[in-house]
Amino acid sequence: MPSGGGPADHATAGGPDDDDEPQHVSEEELFDVLGNTRRRNALHAIVGAEERTHELGELSERVAAWENDVDVAEVDYAERKRVYTALQQSHLPKLDDAGLVEFDKDRGTVDATPALEDVEIYLDVVRGDEIPWSEYYLGLSAVSAALLAAVWVDAYPFTMVPDLGWFAFVVVAFAVSAAVNRYFSTGMKLGGDSSPPGVE
Structure with a gap:
């Protein structure tokens, strides 16, 4: 997981408990993250699951099912592969940089972070042209x-x-x-x- 600067402003160095402190995600960053349907779908699947760690393959199937309006069992290889590649190469690294998830590309796993709890606060104001x-x-x-x-x-x-x-x-x-x-x-x-x- 990338560390260091950026708009997400990961935990500031200076104490042994810094890694345990929730990372603040700026409103601008949440607008950017939630403005993409596939990232929003991935977060929805992550938050809704009982397990803490999510396999990229299973996450891809769930998102592909929503995107194609079918059951998970009906998702074909091409649909799953298209979502898998996009999540792995673009969307999950972006969510990781924002501090909303921890994405291990080598293991193909995704974990939610405490910062993800803040996302619901902004969902009602990221609605296109509608008035908050x-x-x-x-x-x-x-x-x-x-x-x-x-x-x-x-x-x-x-x-x-x-x-x-x-x-x-x-x-x-x-x-x-x-x-x-x-x-x-x-x-x-x-x-x-x-x-x-x-x-x-």
Whole structure:
């Protein structure tokens, strides 16, 4: 596994326990890593498996099955080989450099690292042209504040609806937004038995 500098900024030298400290992965790096479907699929398979160490061959079959929308048993040699080669030569080394996995090319094995736990935090903001939920809630808060301020000063036409009605509207808007947020966040979670989360 490569060590030393780079944007992933592996554990800083200076103490005997440095190797045990979780590596920080920058937001920019996560955007880059999660922006590729095959890397995202590989991470999904790694997080969802019970075992710590993953064989490259089995990982390739799982990813190829998702990409071709078939069962693992139906993946043919060409499909598996294409994914195997790409993971070995490009994607797993990139994930290793980012500190999300430890890839042993000689042994053909992949291990998750503690830094991989941070990935789920960013899945909801790596969704192409969609608005991140954090920005959505900021916007909803601003609109709600403006609405309630208008109600407070009895601005027309807000006086046509009772004050309690507007307060109820704001509460319902946040409740519905939270429910939708939770629904989509569940679909963006890495790991598990479901198909990988779609970002594009």
